[in-house]
Amino acid sequence: MSAGQSVMETDPQPKPLANAASPANAANAKRRVQLNPTLVALLLAIALFLLGGLLQPGFTSYAQATNILRVTAFLGIVAAGQTLVIISGNEGIDLSVGALVTLGAMLTFRLVNGHNELVLPVLVVISFIGLVIGAVNGLGVTVLRIPPLVMTLGMTGVIQGAILAITQGNLTGATAPVWNQLIARPLLFDMPGVVFVWVLIGVAMWVVLERTPYGKQLFAIGTNRTTARLSGIHVPFMTVLTYALSGLLAAFGGAVLLGYAQNVYINLGTPYTLPSVAAVVMGGTLLAGGKGSYFGTMSGALVLTLVTSLLTTLQLPEYARQIVYGLILLALLSVYGRQRSLRQ
Amino acid sequence: MQPKLNGSAIRRQSFLPALVLLAVAVAVNFYLQPNFFRPAVLSGNLRTYLPLALLAVAQVIVVIGGGIDLSLGAIVSLVVVVMVKAMGDNAETAPLGLAIALGLVTGLVAGLVNGVCVAYLRFQPLVTTFATSFVFAGAAIGVLPSPGGNVPAVMTDIYRANPLGVPLSIWVIALVGLAWWLVRSTRFGKFLFAVGGQSFSAYMTGVPVNQVRLFTYVIAGFVSALSAITVVMGTGTGDPLIGSPMTLGSVVAITLGGTRLSGGQGGMIGAVIGVLLLGIIRSIISFANVDTWSQTLVDGIIVMIALAGPGVIRAVRALRSNTL
Numbered sequence: 001m002s003a004g005q006s007v008m009e010t011d012p013q014p015k016p017l018a019n020a021a022s023p024a025n026a027a028n029a030k031r032r033v034q035l036n037p038t039l040v041a042l043l044l045a046i047a048l049f050l051l052g053g054l055l056q057p058g059f060t061s062y063a064q065a066t067n068i069l070r071v072t073a074f075l076g077i078v079a080a081g082q083t084l085v086i087i088s089g090n091e092g093i094d095l096s097v098g099a100l101v102t103l104g105a106m107l108t109f110r111l112v113n114g115h116n117e118l119v120l121p122v123l124v125v126i127s128f129i130g131l132v133i134g135a136v137n138g139l140g141v142t143v144l145r146i147p148p149l150v151m152t153l154g155m156t157g158v159i160q161g162a163i164l165a166i167t168q169g170n171l172t173g174a175t176a177p178v179w180n181q182l183i184a185r186p187l188l189f190d191m192p193g194v195v196f197v198w199v200l201i202g203v204a205m206w207v208v209l210e211r212t213p214y215g216k217q218l219f220a221i222g223t224n225r226t227t228a229r230l231s232g233i234h235v236p237f238m239t240v241l242t243y244a245l246s247g248l249l250a251a252f253g254g255a256v257l258l259g260y261a262q263n264v265y266i267n268l269g270t271p272y273t274l275p276s277v278a279a280v281v282m283g284g285t286l287l288a289g290g291k292g293s294y295f296g297t298m299s300g301a302l303v304l305t306l307v308t309s310l311l312t313t314l315q316l317p318e319y320a321r322q323i324v325y326g327l328i329l330l331a332l333l334s335v336y337g338r339q340r341s342l343r344q
Numbered sequence: 345m346q347p348k349l350n351g352s353a354i355r356r357q358s359f360l361p362a363l364v365l366l367a368v369a370v371a372v373n374f375y376l377q378p379n380f381f382r383p384a385v386l387s388g389n390l391r392t393y394l395p396l397a398l399l400a401v402a403q404v405i406v407v408i409g410g411g412i413d414l415s416l417g418a419i420v421s422l423v424v425v426v427m428v429k430a431m432g433d434n435a436e437t438a439p440l441g442l443a444i445a446l447g448l449v450t451g452l453v454a455g456l457v458n459g460v461c462v463a464y465l466r467f468q469p470l471v472t473t474f475a476t477s478f479v480f481a482g483a484a485i486g487v488l489p490s491p492g493g494n495v496p497a498v499m500t501d502i503y504r505a506n507p508l509g510v511p512l513s514i515w516v517i518a519l520v521g522l523a524w525w526l527v528r529s530t531r532f533g534k535f536l537f538a539v540g541g542q543s544f545s546a547y548m549t550g551v552p553v554n555q556v557r558l559f560t561y562v563i564a565g566f567v568s569a570l571s572a573i574t575v576v577m578g579t580g581t582g583d584p585l586i587g588s589p590m591t592l593g594s595v596v597a598i599t600l601g602g603t604r605l606s607g608g609q610g611g612m613i614g615a616v617i618g619v620l621l622l623g624i625i626r627s628i629i630s631f632a633n634v635d636t637w638s639q640t641l642v643d644g645i646i647v648m649i650a651l652a653g654p655g656v657i658r659a660v661r662a663l664r665s666n667t668l
Contacts, residue, residue, distance in 0.1 A: 151651070320482065325482075
């Protein structure tokens with residue numbers, strides 16, 4: 001029984017069997033390594049793209065490809081923080097990202113109000129607000145021991161309430177032209193700027209996860225909190241920092257989304273919450289924590305976006321799209337989300 | 345000695361802090377709304393809370409068994425529209441019995457799907473039920489794209505009835521409570537807590553872990569269908585989107601009621617108290633002259649404070665024992 005038996009399980013005590021590397025486990029691990037989730041997701045994305053071309057001529061065009069990358073970039077940025085939180089383990093999940101996206105977009109819209117010179121300061125301010133809200137999530141999870149699911153859902157209610165209280169139902173403001181130019185217009189190779197922002201975040205995430213002490217410690221606490229603590233890692237600090245980073249990335253993602261959407265409404269960010277979790281799972285990051293990569297999440301986000309646009313292309317009614325989306329998630333779980341049998 | 349006793353009492357009756365909060369909330373509500381205890385007001389409130397109370401009972405069974413079910417709200421939506429569709433276009437000749445039977449079967453099947461995925465296919469519960477919630481919610485919109493339907497007046501009338509002078513909602517909660525008490529004393533009841541607490545030990549001692557897990561989801565599906573029936577009786581229409589917002593409420597309510605999401609502990613009383621607490625907090629906000637645009641914020645903050653309460657007490661205690 002590893003710590004990953006169930007995500008809903010919190011057991012600070014190391015179980016006697018936790019690290020017993022039986023031959024069967026080793027063989028299992030070997031078999032799993034061969035199935036690299038990032039690669040599988042990428043191949044799946046290519047297959048879906050080609051399938052789209054078969055179903056609808058023009059789907060495989062360069063314009064459509066850039067369009068898909070653009071849509072994926074928004075999801076990918078929001079899912080970056082989600083990746084960190086889920087790797088940190090201990091039921092870690094951040095369901096407040098959608099509300100934070102809306103908050104980030106709304107504040108940028110309101111504070112920048114069309115002034116180019118205000119873009120940079122406002123970006124700093126909203127990133128800081130996201131960081132603080134995320135840190136509160138982390139404190140609730142560590143100090144008050146509220147389950148992450150409930151804590152971040154509760155925070156969603158608070159953020160949505162705050163948005164209503166600030167705006168009084170009036171979403172006024174304007175997007176700065178330079179921000180729209182940077183995010184939405186073709187920047188290089190006909191690609192909109194947001195794709196490059198996303199790639200930059202991807203590189204930064206790789207450096208953070210693979211080349212910094214933070215990354216090493218994050219995987220350590222995700223694998224086993226007790227051993228991590230005993231080897232000198234300050235687990236509560238790491239947890240708070242991780243949720244704070246997730247908040248920061250979500251609020252920043254909101255500002256980026258605004259650059260494209262140029263308008264704000266109260267449910268702008270809501271559709272990003274659950275796909276962000278799905279993208280992380282599809283990318284092979286273990287829901288139990290301790291294992292995963294952002295490249296996986298990026299590929300996962302790409303697959304999800306392709307699926308959505310394929311379903312739109314097929315002109316399925318909204319309800320059928322929802323059903324298919326759910327079935328795809330279930331199919332994914334059958335590949336990556338299986339938990340170990342009690343008999344093993 | 346005294347604190348030790350208190351501690352164990354709270355562990356056994358984990359809903360006690362929520363009960364205290366509820367008493368405070370009721371007092372505040374009574375102060376703001378002097379006719380709060382009038383039978384009509386009281387039973388009206390209870391009618392409003394009953395669907396969520398049943399859903400929280402469904403959720404608490406799954407959570408005690410070590411899982412979670414984020415699809416319960418979607419099951420409510422699906423059952424509501426299946427029932428309303430089965431009642432047909434004419435409220436006079438609506439086959440009530442058939443509609444209710446179909447609704448209950450729908451709930452059971454939905455729960456069975458969740459249970460098989462989690463218990464036998466070993467999918468991770470949170471994401472599994474999140475995925476099936478899309479399937480159920482989508483199916484609900486497919487069955488009945490926009491709100492409507494013809495619900496016979498007899499259903500809404502029964503819901504407002506007071507058999508033997510006691511509101512129907514209290515009868516329902518009492519019956520569910522009785523069922524819960526019976527279940528707890530059976531072998532399944534003991535297995536349920538064992539599976540949620542330490543599934544591996546339970547497995548080693550011969551508990552049919554997978555069957556127990558499967559059952560929790562099936563029961564939850566059934567109780568969600570009951571909740572859907574009360575929704576139809578309360579609203580008199582079918583709305584394919586009515587259930588989804590209730591899922592979060594069910595999770596928050598059981599957490600408020602002292603059930604830990606890690607499983608193996610909790611109970612129905614706490615779940616119902618949690619729902620009452622949520623409802624009365626909302627009632628207080630609407631009577632407290634809070635600015636309309638700030639109501640959601642105040643609501644969210646109060647819920648957070650209620651959720652944080654036990655943790656704050658524990659943190660303060662830990663600090664004190666450290667400094668001593």
